[in-house]
Amino acid sequence: MAVKNGCNADLDERKAIFFPFAGALPNLPVIDGAACLRSQGGECQLCREACPVEEAVLFAEQEQVIEKTVGAIVVAVGAQLLDCATLPALGERPGADVYTSYAFERLLAQSGPTGGEVVTLRTGKPPAAVAILHCVGSLEGAQCDYCSEVCCQNAFKFNHLIRKKVPGAVIHHLYKELVMPGKDGFALYRAIRDDPASHFIRYPSLDVLRVEEREEGYAVAYTDASGVAGEVTADLVILCPALVPTTDTATLATLLEVQRDRLGFFAEQHNRLAPVQSTVRGIYLAGTCQSPMDLQKAMGQGMAVAGHILSELVLGERIEIEPVTAEVDAERCAGCWVCLQVCPYKAIHRDESGRRACVNALLCAGCGICVAACPAGVMRGNHFTNEAILAEMAGVLA
Amino acid sequence: MIRQQAATAFEPKILAFLCNWCSYAGADKAGVAQLSCPPQVRTIKVMCSGRIDPQFILEAYRQGADGVVILACHPGDCHYKEGNVHAARRQRILLRLLAQFGIEAARCRMDYVSAGEGEKFARVLTEVVEAVSMLGPLQWNTTD
Numbered sequence: 001m002a003v004k005n006g007c008n009a010d011l012d013e014r015k016a017i018f019f020p021f022a023g024a025l026p027n028l029p030v031i032d033g034a035a036c037l038r039s040q041g042g043e044c045q046l047c048r049e050a051c052p053v054e055e056a057v058l059f060a061e062q063e064q065v066i067e068k069t070v071g072a073i074v075v076a077v078g079a080q081l082l083d084c085a086t087l088p089a090l091g092e093r094p095g096a097d098v099y100t101s102y103a104f105e106r107l108l109a110q111s112g113p114t115g116g117e118v119v120t121l122r123t124g125k126p127p128a129a130v131a132i133l134h135c136v137g138s139l140e141g142a143q144c145d146y147c148s149e150v151c152c153q154n155a156f157k158f159n160h161l162i163r164k165k166v167p168g169a170v171i172h173h174l175y176k177e178l179v180m181p182g183k184d185g186f187a188l189y190r191a192i193r194d195d196p197a198s199h200f201i202r203y204p205s206l207d208v209l210r211v212e213e214r215e216e217g218y219a220v221a222y223t224d225a226s227g228v229a230g231e232v233t234a235d236l237v238i239l240c241p242a243l244v245p246t247t248d249t250a251t252l253a254t255l256l257e258v259q260r261d262r263l264g265f266f267a268e269q270h271n272r273l274a275p276v277q278s279t280v281r282g283i284y285l286a287g288t289c290q291s292p293m294d295l296q297k298a299m300g301q302g303m304a305v306a307g308h309i310l311s312e313l314v315l316g317e318r319i320e321i322e323p324v325t326a327e328v329d330a331e332r333c334a335g336c337w338v339c340l341q342v343c344p345y346k347a348i349h350r351d352e353s354g355r356r357a358c359v360n361a362l363l364c365a366g367c368g369i370c371v372a373a374c375p376a377g378v379m380r381g382n383h384f385t386n387e388a389i390l391a392e393m394a395g396v397l398a
Numbered sequence: 399m400i401r402q403q404a405a406t407a408f409e410p411k412i413l414a415f416l417c418n419w420c421s422y423a424g425a426d427k428a429g430v431a432q433l434s435c436p437p438q439v440r441t442i443k444v445m446c447s448g449r450i451d452p453q454f455i456l457e458a459y460r461q462g463a464d465g466v467v468i469l470a471c472h473p474g475d476c477h478y479k480e481g482n483v484h485a486a487r488r489q490r491i492l493l494r495l496l497a498q499f500g501i502e503a504a505r506c507r508m509d510y511v512s513a514g515e516g517e518k519f520a521r522v523l524t525e526v527v528e529a530v531s532m533l534g535p536l537q538w539n540t541t542d
Contacts, residue, residue: 259479269479270477279479324445342448342484344478344479345478365478366445367445367446367448367449367477367478367481368445368446368448368449369446369448369449369478369480369484371449371451372449372452372488373484381445381449384444384445384449386451389442389444389454390454390457392442393413393442393454393457393458393461394461396413396440397411397413397440397458397461397462397463
């Protein structure tokens with residue numbers, strides 16, 4: 001049984017029982033239920049027969065939901081590339097020598113469909129010219145008006161590796177902006193800028209780009225930033241699509257009750273002071289689920305999150321909470337749930353009776369929004385009570 | 399001319415609600431920068447502008463305040479995510495109520511002052527004092 005291998009961007013095929021990718025942990029094969037003949041009612045058990053260890057292949061194993069009570073949650077679900085099927089003018093489709101950055105990455109890999117050889121599907125030969133389209137989707141439109149941060153590095157790495165594997169290839173970079181900050185970025189860019197066989201063309205927006213299939217390869221037609229129309233030919237085209245939130249991000253955010261930002265990524269609590277905390281205490285963010293970022297930043301975030309959790313959840317120690325919190329006078333709460341709706345921290349819930357509100361002091365940040373909102377005046381803002389504020393007012397206005 | 403004379407003779411009482419994170423720090427900044435701030439303003443610190451119950455504002459008028467200012471973090475900068483949005487909404491609804499009492503909108507101003515905006519803090523308060531001085535004392539509880 002052979003199906004498209006998603007790990008290699010569908011460029012080759014895999015079996016219904018397979019290793020997810022080289023170096024996967026745990027390094028065990030898994031059965032793809034959708035492809036396995038047996039799980040569709042067939043009698044096939046070739047994998048079990050081939051396995052030298054008896055009872056190692058378990059057909060009876062089922063997916064199961066495991067419930068755990070935890071003290072912290074780390075959201076590290078990553079991002080995904082903009083779907084280039086939404087940009088038909090760029091010509092990315094199965095069987096074409098137009099690759100997304102991910103697919104080309106697999107083409108370069110030792111464990112990839114060509115074993116690391118850079119060859120075109122059309123001829124099976126190395127390309128004489130390559131066009132790399134930067135900023136595909138990035139820096140454009142309301143949904144993607146940001147730089148995806150990793151594509152320039154990616155594109156220049158590709159340039160570097162193509163140059164090594166196919167020394168004579170001409171490489172065209174078509175870009176909106178070149179962004180290579182940091183202490184290592186410029187060195188990589190400079191090497192390619194100074195390479196006579198690497199060319200740079202700046203284009204203003206995707207509207208002016210068109211990838212056309214020709215008898216021998218592709219032509220990338222463009223109008224450059226100064227309004228001059230032109231065309232480059234290439235045997236292989238690489239698109240660097242924008243990093244966008246995964247399709248499941250919205251569902252996960254709703255499940256966790258954390259907020260997302262205007263672009264759909266998970267929102268950090270504060271962009272300078274609390275960049276790895278989500279909007280709910282105890283839920284942390286690491287990596288590109290929060291914002292496009294490179295590996296170094298993602299590693300830094302992951303370590304920061306681990307540090308936060310380890311320093312807050314110490315076995316045998318109590319968690320320190322701020323004294324400024326809200327508190328419900330349960331006797332008088334009428335259960336209108338206005339507080340529930342206004343709390344930005346999901347710190348208020350219904351008590352066991354289901355008729356009164358109850359504040360989780362761990363989650364409460366003490367802003368007092370609910371105190372001001374409570375129509376019955378039964379939400380007490382500790383250390384900033386109505387009585388205290390009114391007395392203060394009486395004092396200063398006397 | 400007469401109005402100007404009245405304005406100089408009348409010393410309004412202004413109550414300013416400051417949030418702990420932005421506008422209170424902005425007030426500090428104004429102080430550090432030695433900017434002159436109108437002495438007619440009395441400040442009350444709350445953790446968040448979202449804590450400000452509209453009843454506090456009515457109570458302030460009842461106790462003799464001629465004007466009230468709510469200073470919050472800039473939209474999107476609220477330490478508590480959206481407290482300033484709640485404050486802004488409540489203030490807008492309150493303005494409609496105040497209009498029914500004949501209380502002018504200038505007596506209940508909402509503005510945004512970040513921790514770095516000492517200059518804006520001083521300017522907004524000065525503007526409020528000037529505006530309320532022009533309006534004269536609030537006499538809502540003596541009109542009928």
